[in-house]
Amino acid sequence: MTNSDVVAFVLFGGSGDLAKRKLYPSLYLNFIKGLLPGDCKIFSVSRLSEEVQAFQAEIFLQLERYVSPSQFSDEKAKAFVKCIRHIQLDVTRDDAWETLETHLERFRHAPIVYYLSVAPRFFGDIAKGIASVSLNQNGARLVVEKPFGHDFESARALNKELRLFFDEHQIFRIDHYLGKESIQNILALRFSNNIFESQWHAGAIESVQITVAEKLGVGDRGDYYDNNGASKDMLQNHMMQLLSIVAMEPPFAFSPDAIRDEKVKLLRSLRPIDADSYSDSCVRGQYVSGQGEASYLEDVDKESSDCETYIAIKGYIDNRRWAGTPFYLRTGKRLAGGVGEIVINFKPSNPELIKSKDGLCSNNKLVINFQPDQDIFLFINKKDNQSESFSVDTARLQLSTKSGDLKQPYERLLGHVLAGDQTLFVRDDEIEVAWKWLDQLAASWEQGGSSPYPYKGFSQGPIEADKLFVESNGWEPIK
Amino acid sequence: MTNSDVVAFVLFGGSGDLAKRKLYPSLYLNFIKGLLPGDCKIFSVSRLSEEVQAFQAEIFLQLERYVSPSQFSDEKAKAFVKCIRHIQLDVTRDDAWETLETHLERFRHAPIVYYLSVAPRFFGDIAKGIASVSLNQNGARLVVEKPFGHDFESARALNKELRLFFDEHQIFRIDHYLGKESIQNILALRFSNNIFESQWHAGAIESVQITVAEKLGVGDRGDYYDNNGASKDMLQNHMMQLLSIVAMEPPFAFSPDAIRDEKVKLLRSLRPIDADSYSDSCVRGQYVSGQGEASYLEDVDKESSDCETYIAIKGYIDNRRWAGTPFYLRTGKRLAGGVGEIVINFKPSNPELIKSKDGLCSNNKLVINFQPDQDIFLFINKKDNQSESFSVDTARLQLSTKSGDLKQPYERLLGHVLAGDQTLFVRDDEIEVAWKWLDQLAASWEQGGSSPYPYKGFSQGPIEADKLFVESNGWEPIK
Numbered sequence: 001m002t003n004s005d006v007v008a009f010v011l012f013g014g015s016g017d018l019a020k021r022k023l024y025p026s027l028y029l030n031f032i033k034g035l036l037p038g039d040c041k042i043f044s045v046s047r048l049s050e051e052v053q054a055f056q057a058e059i060f061l062q063l064e065r066y067v068s069p070s071q072f073s074d075e076k077a078k079a080f081v082k083c084i085r086h087i088q089l090d091v092t093r094d095d096a097w098e099t100l101e102t103h104l105e106r107f108r109h110a111p112i113v114y115y116l117s118v119a120p121r122f123f124g125d126i127a128k129g130i131a132s133v134s135l136n137q138n139g140a141r142l143v144v145e146k147p148f149g150h151d152f153e154s155a156r157a158l159n160k161e162l163r164l165f166f167d168e169h170q171i172f173r174i175d176h177y178l179g180k181e182s183i184q185n186i187l188a189l190r191f192s193n194n195i196f197e198s199q200w201h202a203g204a205i206e207s208v209q210i211t212v213a214e215k216l217g218v219g220d221r222g223d224y225y226d227n228n229g230a231s232k233d234m235l236q237n238h239m240m241q242l243l244s245i246v247a248m249e250p251p252f253a254f255s256p257d258a259i260r261d262e263k264v265k266l267l268r269s270l271r272p273i274d275a276d277s278y279s280d281s282c283v284r285g286q287y288v289s290g291q292g293e294a295s296y297l298e299d300v301d302k303e304s305s306d307c308e309t310y311i312a313i314k315g316y317i318d319n320r321r322w323a324g325t326p327f328y329l330r331t332g333k334r335l336a337g338g339v340g341e342i343v344i345n346f347k348p349s350n351p352e353l354i355k356s357k358d359g360l361c362s363n364n365k366l367v368i369n370f371q372p373d374q375d376i377f378l379f380i381n382k383k384d385n386q387s388e389s390f391s392v393d394t395a396r397l398q399l400s401t402k403s404g405d406l407k408q409p410y411e412r413l414l415g416h417v418l419a420g421d422q423t424l425f426v427r428d429d430e431i432e433v434a435w436k437w438l439d440q441l442a443a444s445w446e447q448g449g450s451s452p453y454p455y456k457g458f459s460q461g462p463i464e465a466d467k468l469f470v471e472s473n474g475w476e477p478i479k
Numbered sequence: 480m481t482n483s484d485v486v487a488f489v490l491f492g493g494s495g496d497l498a499k500r501k502l503y504p505s506l507y508l509n510f511i512k513g514l515l516p517g518d519c520k521i522f523s524v525s526r527l528s529e530e531v532q533a534f535q536a537e538i539f540l541q542l543e544r545y546v547s548p549s550q551f552s553d554e555k556a557k558a559f560v561k562c563i564r565h566i567q568l569d570v571t572r573d574d575a576w577e578t579l580e581t582h583l584e585r586f587r588h589a590p591i592v593y594y595l596s597v598a599p600r601f602f603g604d605i606a607k608g609i610a611s612v613s614l615n616q617n618g619a620r621l622v623v624e625k626p627f628g629h630d631f632e633s634a635r636a637l638n639k640e641l642r643l644f645f646d647e648h649q650i651f652r653i654d655h656y657l658g659k660e661s662i663q664n665i666l667a668l669r670f671s672n673n674i675f676e677s678q679w680h681a682g683a684i685e686s687v688q689i690t691v692a693e694k695l696g697v698g699d700r701g702d703y704y705d706n707n708g709a710s711k712d713m714l715q716n717h718m719m720q721l722l723s724i725v726a727m728e729p730p731f732a733f734s735p736d737a738i739r740d741e742k743v744k745l746l747r748s749l750r751p752i753d754a755d756s757y758s759d760s761c762v763r764g765q766y767v768s769g770q771g772e773a774s775y776l777e778d779v780d781k782e783s784s785d786c787e788t789y790i791a792i793k794g795y796i797d798n799r800r801w802a803g804t805p806f807y808l809r810t811g812k813r814l815a816g817g818v819g820e821i822v823i824n825f826k827p828s829n830p831e832l833i834k835s836k837d838g839l840c841s842n843n844k845l846v847i848n849f850q851p852d853q854d855i856f857l858f859i860n861k862k863d864n865q866s867e868s869f870s871v872d873t874a875r876l877q878l879s880t881k882s883g884d885l886k887q888p889y890e891r892l893l894g895h896v897l898a899g900d901q902t903l904f905v906r907d908d909e910i911e912v913a914w915k916w917l918d919q920l921a922a923s924w925e926q927g928g929s930s931p932y933p934y935k936g937f938s939q940g941p942i943e944a945d946k947l948f949v950e951s952n953g954w955e956p957i958k
Contacts, residue, residue: 033867181864188862192833192871194826195678195843195859204677254832254869347673353733354671364674376861380674382878383667385660385885388512388894390733392671397876399861406864415867 004139006039006110007418010100012091012126013117014044018145023117024059024084025066026410031080032071035415043103045087056081068405091118091126101133111139113417120147124161131165143172143417146237148426150228152435159428172417173426177238177340178245179409182370185400186245186342187254189366189376196366197250199346202325206363209328209343210242212371213335213478215458217293218309222300229307230284234331236438240267241426242370243327246342247317256422260430267433271316278444283453283465285310287334290457296334308452309333312465313441328468328475334457337479340371345473349381354392357384362394376400483618485518485589486897489579491570491605492596493523497624502596503538503563504545505889510559511550514894522582524566535560547884570597570605580612590618592896599626603640610644622651622896625716627905629707631914638907651896652905656717657724658888661849664879665724665821666733668845668855675845676729678825681804685842688807688822689721691850692814692957694937696772697788701779708786709763713810715917719746720905721849722806725821726796735901739909746912748798757923762932762944764789766813769936775813787931788812791944792920807947807954813936816957819850824952828860833871836863841873855879 009027011019030036044055063077087103089096104112114130116123123144130136142162149155162171177183189196199205212234218225225233244263251258273281286309288295296309310332317327346364355361365379376399384393407415416424453462460478469475488506490498509515523534542556566582568575583591593609595602602623609615621641628634641650656662668675678684691713697704704712723742730737752760765788767774775788789811796806825843834840844858855878863872886894895903932941939957948954 035867181862184869185862185864188833188860188869188871192828192840192860193843194683194828195674197828198683198826199674199677204673250829250832347677349671349673349676350729353729354667361671364672378857378859378876380857380878381667381671382855382880383660383664385664385880386883388514390663390667392667395878395880397857397878399859399874399876401861401864401874404865 004111005037006107007037007041008104008107008110008112009040009042009115010045010104010112011043011115011117012045012122014086015046015048015050016117018117019044020059020062021066022408022410023115023414025063026408026414028063028067028077028080029071029408029411030415030418031083032073032076035418040083041107042084043087044084045089045091045100047088047090049088050086052084052086055086056084059084071405091122091129097129097133100129101135104135108135109138111141111420113141113143115143117145120144120149120158123158127162127165136165136170139420140166141170141172141417141420142166143174145174147228147232148173148237148431149435150232152432152439155431155435159432163428168428169422171428172422173431174413175237175241175426176409176413177241177370178424178426179407179411179413180370181374181406182368182376182400183242183245184412185374185376186368189399191250201321202323204347205325206345206347207326207328207473208246208345209476210239210246210330210341211343211476211478212238212331212340213337214333215335215338217287217334217457218296218299225309226300226302226305226307230309230311230331230333231438231442235311235313235329236434237426239329239331240270240434240437242342243267243270243315243329244430246344247322247327249321254423256425257427259423260427264427264429264433266317266319267430267437269317269319269322270437271318272437272440273313273315273444274440275444275447278441278448278450281314281468282441282445283310283312283462283468284308284445284450285312285332285455285462285465286452287332287457288454290334290459293334293457295457306451310335310452310455310461310465312461312468314468330461330465330475332461335478336458336460338372339478340369341476342368342370343476344368354381354390356381356393357387357389357391361392374400374406483590484516485586486516486520487583487586487589487591488519488521488594489524489583489591490522490594490596491524491601493565494525494527494529495596497596498523499538499541500545501887501889502594502893504542505887505893507542507546507556507559508550508887508890509894509897510562511552511555514897519562520586521563522566523563524568524570524579526567526569528567529565531563531565534565535563538563550884570601570608576608576612579608580614583614587614588617590620590899592620592622594622596624599623599628599637602637606641606644615644615649618899619645620649620651620896620899621645622653624653626707626711627652627716627910628914629711631911631918634910634914638911642907647907648901650907651901652910653892654716654720654905655888655892656720656849657903657905658886658890658892659849659853660885661847661853661855661879662721662724663891664853664855665847668878670729680800681802683826684804685824685826686805686807686952687725687824688955689718689725689809689820690822690955690957691717691810691819692816693812694814694817696766696778696813696936697775698778704788705779705781705784705786709788709790709810709812710917710921714790714792714808715913716905718808718810719749719913719916721821722746722749722794722808723909725823726801726806728800733902735904736906738902739906743906743908743912745796746909746916748796748801749916750795750797751916751919752792752794752923753919754923754926757920757927757929760793760947761920761924762791762941762947763787763924763929764811764934764941764944765931766811766936767933769813769938772813772936774936785930789814789931789934789940789944791940791947793947809940809944809954811940814957815937815939817851818957819848820955821847821849822955823847833860833869835860835872836866836868836870840871853879853885
């Protein structure tokens with residue numbers, strides 16, 4: 001599609017919050033870098049009536065607010081918003097699609113990108129409507145946001161429904177974590193450094209920790225959240241995507257399906273947590289008040305709830321590469337810090353041979369931060385050059401560079417949609433296998449009738465999660 | 480000996496250049512750090528007559544000159560030089576030893592360190608003389624400087640002679656390279672980092688390069704040099720010591736003999752270069768004039784000479800760990816730069832999977848600089864975050880820290896002598912096996928009758944040395 005000199009970008013939910021904060025700014029960034037064709041129109045679709053010039057002016061203000069100052073320019077933003085049109089449409093009405101057809105007639109032979117920034121219950125109808133006027137052809141692409149289903153069955157049904165109208169190669173399921181610079185860098189680090197690649201296995205890696213911690217509570221998403229919890233909100237999608245990128249086998253090529261094939265294989269190898277192993281493998285928690293902030297129950301205004309706002313997993317991957325290496329995953333709200341990080345703990349050296357001044361010698365660690373910052377650190381021991389005795393201390397080496405503006409996740413992902421590259425998008429079978437694993441986990445805790453453990457707001461999470469560690473070091477502190 | 484509150488340090492050659500530039504400053508640094516006992520006397524021994532206060536004043540000036548400003552203090556230097564005495568002594572005269580005895584009588588029951596900063600032909604007589612008045616007992620130590628022999632037979636004879644009067648555990652053969660911070664750090668890096676230790680073998684390391692390059696010519700050492708050449712001046716001692724530390728098996732403990740046992744084993748595994756393999760394995764060179772500076776022949780004022788001022792080796796270590804990994808060693812004078820470095824080239828990653836913008840993907844490298852600076856760098860590939868395509872670039876990570884003054888080699892080594900720790904000193908069998916290997920090499924080039932190749936002053940050395948590389952990258956440039 002990058003070769004096409006015409007493109008239409010059709011944004012369902014174009015007046016919504018995600019559109020304003022992320023999508024228009026990301027399209028703008030692609031625009032200023034010359035990655036949009038000269039003849040590009042962006043259609044904002046919503047039920048609201050919008051006067052086009054007022055709408056363009058509003059988007060201009062949003063760009064000013066959400067684009068970094070070094071990348072914002074009055075002139076370019078003005079040129080960009082001139083590409084924006086508005087279509088008033090109620091997607092539940094049958095006459096909607098003729099209206100759409102009228103607007104898109106000129107692009108019938110060009111690639112059209114449909115971005116569904118709307119509630120998932122509309123996905124099927126929109127896909128069907130687009131197809132009803134044959135606007136699903138000629139390289140058309142359908143981009144959908146999470147949540148994608150709420151369990152295996154619903155996800156499979158949704159996949160089937162969408163595939164009635166779009167082929168899998170036209171469907172781009174967004175997980176914006178995959179667009180983060182650090183997460184991209186995992187692939188670069190793993191596969192362009194022999195010192196990492198040759199040690200990326202259970203023989204050399206003691207454990208892996210993946211953490212997504214938020215300080216925020218559920219905020220105004222209480223209704224949605226209480227039906228889903230941390231497991232469906234974060235674990236099934238973002239966390240399992242991170243896990244699959246960290247742990248997958250090397251793809252035979254850097255092509256979308258070669259990589260996604262390996263991710264699916266990895267997720268299929270993730271050992272199910274059944275009712276027997278549940279208590280040793282999973283801890284759920286729910287925040288109570290802390291530092292003067294309300295408890296979860298107060299936030300969702302309920303007497304009681306079994307919804308977890310924290311979940312921690314000790315997972316094992318049943319393949320040859322990872323036999324015996326525990327993967328510790330945890331995510332939660334109202335924790336002590338807002339941080340996303342992956343920690344690769346390499347095995348310790350002979351602890352009797354060389355020690356640090358305090359008698360310990362740290363193991364090598366590779367730490368990949370993906371929020372709020374995109375930093376990568378390697379921890380190496382070296383001679384302590386200020387000590388009289390022969391001892392070591394630890395150096396923290398920064399791999400990531402800070403030069404210039406990094407690509408924002410949505411900027412990168414929209415660029416890939418425009419280029420027709422599905423590498424960073426989640427394939428149907430990935431979604432389904434992740435749900436299958438989570439369904440089994442949820443069945444295990446329901447079978448045991450266990451409620452989430454309470455944990456204090458802004459703490460490290462429930463103390464019970466420490467018990468997932470039998471011998472090794474324990475959780476990295478959340479700061 | 481650190482527990483002793485009395486010590487005598489007896490410096491033969493105490494008016495010499497090495498003493499003034501290195502030994503007094505190094506003793507001073509140990510002094511200010513409290514590593515010398517309260518009752519410590521330093522006896523400068525020479526044939527010259529010196530008035531003690533004038534001599535102390537001269538050493539004071541030398542300290543001011545050679546100690547770093549941050550470590551020099553008037554007050555401490557004054558206190559230090561008060562410990563210095565002078566003994567006028569001709570070691571070739573039989574009555575010398577009674578004179579020595581008179582001065583050292585008070586230290587007969589304390590440890591005495593004898594430092595022989597004199598021509599090697601005096602080593603035997605001095606050791607014998609000391610023993611003749613029974614001052615070789617009670618923890619006495621004998622420190623000797625290179626050259627230690629000029630071939631296997633002479634080294635073995637010297638070892639035998641010294642051991643008539645001192646036990647091996649009393650003999651400290653100095654190789655000041657072993658006192659360098661970076662060289663010490665090799666042990667720390669190798670044995671406290673699993674990511675290095677588990678890859679320290681032929682399966683993961685493609686090649687190793689060790690370079691000691693000097694810009695200087697032979698200067699006023701022409702007579703000595705022309706009888707020895709780069710092979711005896713640098714290769715047999717410093718370079719082979721570096722090689723053994725880089726490549727030895729892990730010692731079972733960080734004890735002097737556990738480490739030196741492994742170094743000897745390594746040197747014994749170094750494949751001999753015989754007449755057949757010589758031309759593929761060794762290149763000798765001799766500098767001709769360059770940048771207006773004289774040629775070697777002009778420097779030594781000779782019509783012709785077969786002395787090499789440059790030598791390069793492609794060596795193999797015949798053990799399981801290093802089967803097939805070439806070790807490239809080179810040293811020379813009048814080269815393009817003054818640099819000492821060890822480069823560990825790890826194997827490349829799959830070159831087809833990820834590339835840099837220019838289509839290549841560098842292999843991981845660990846670079847240990849030991850002169851002029853003590854820097855250690857690790858080269859790692861990471862995602863190029865400014866490129867539109869998925870490509871990598873290389874980050875140079877600095878492992879070494881620059882905080883404070885590093886210990887100087889002689890400072891460290893004298894501290895170890897005082898502490899009675901032989902770890903950083905060369906054992907008799909190490910010296911002998913290194914000479915044996917070099918004798919074989921020299922026999923091979925003599926058998927072939929090959930003269931050194933000429934190379935231009937301040938160049939990379941003889942072009943012929945490039946031919947030692949068949950497939951791999953070639954020499955690191957000397958800068």
